[in-house]
Amino acid sequence: METLEGDIPSVDFSQSIDVKPYQFEPLADTNDSRQSTGSEEENSDIEEFPNRLVNTDWCECGFCISMPTVDECICCKEIGAVQAETETGDHQCITESPIFTANCLNRHVLYVSMYEYLQNVGPLDDNQPPHEIYRYLAYRRFVRWIWHFLGKKHRKILPACVVTKIREAFPSEHYCGFKYAM
Incomplete structure (x- = not known):
């Protein structure tokens, strides 16, 4: 293929090029935290208390x-990523952080987040209570703040103090609690 400067080279299509989809993509790291279920990794830091359900x-x-559930009985101080955020400020609990209050409890912030959520997921059911939507969005915003990006079907158990504070701000008669992804 001869080309002059500024000319586009000609391509000989008679030669077969064996290009496969994704052949040059990096292989997934099996130790990547986004690929794991998270429960074994997260629970390894948690001390064993025999009666987590009957006391605090x-x-x-x-x-x-x-x-x-026992899995949900977890403090913000027991999760490394959350504890790192409490150490940056002078807070005993992550729920005392102004970042938590502004991002997870502020109705105006959650209202704007709802439009982003609707853009990605689609319309909501007309009968869905606003407190339920805001509570769900507050949980999502907390996860985004602490863990940034988890990936599809990768969930983290939120600290009991966070769940309690969000439930106080956006109450309901029924709560479903933490569920692992299907």
Whole structure:
């Protein structure tokens, strides 16, 4: 293929080029935190308390309440990523952080987040209560703040103090609690 400067080279299509989709993409790292289920990684830092459901001896921040399942009975001080955020400020609990208040409890911020959510997911059911939507968005905003991006079907158990504070701001008669992705 001879080309003059500024000319587009000609391509000989008679030669077969064996290009496969994704052949030059990097292989997935099996140790990548976004690929794991998260429960074994996260729960390795958590101390074993025999009766997490009947008391709050496991709570280090002083704002947690006992949750319906043992997995949900976790304090913000027991999760490394959350604890790192409390250490940056002078806060006993992550729920005392002004970032938490502004991003997870502010109705105006959640209202704007709802439009982004609607753009990605689609319209909401007309009968869905606004508190339920705001509570869901507050959980999502907390996860985005702490873990940035988790990936599809990768979930984290939120600290009991965070769940409690969000539920106080956006109450409901029924809560579904944490569920692993299907």
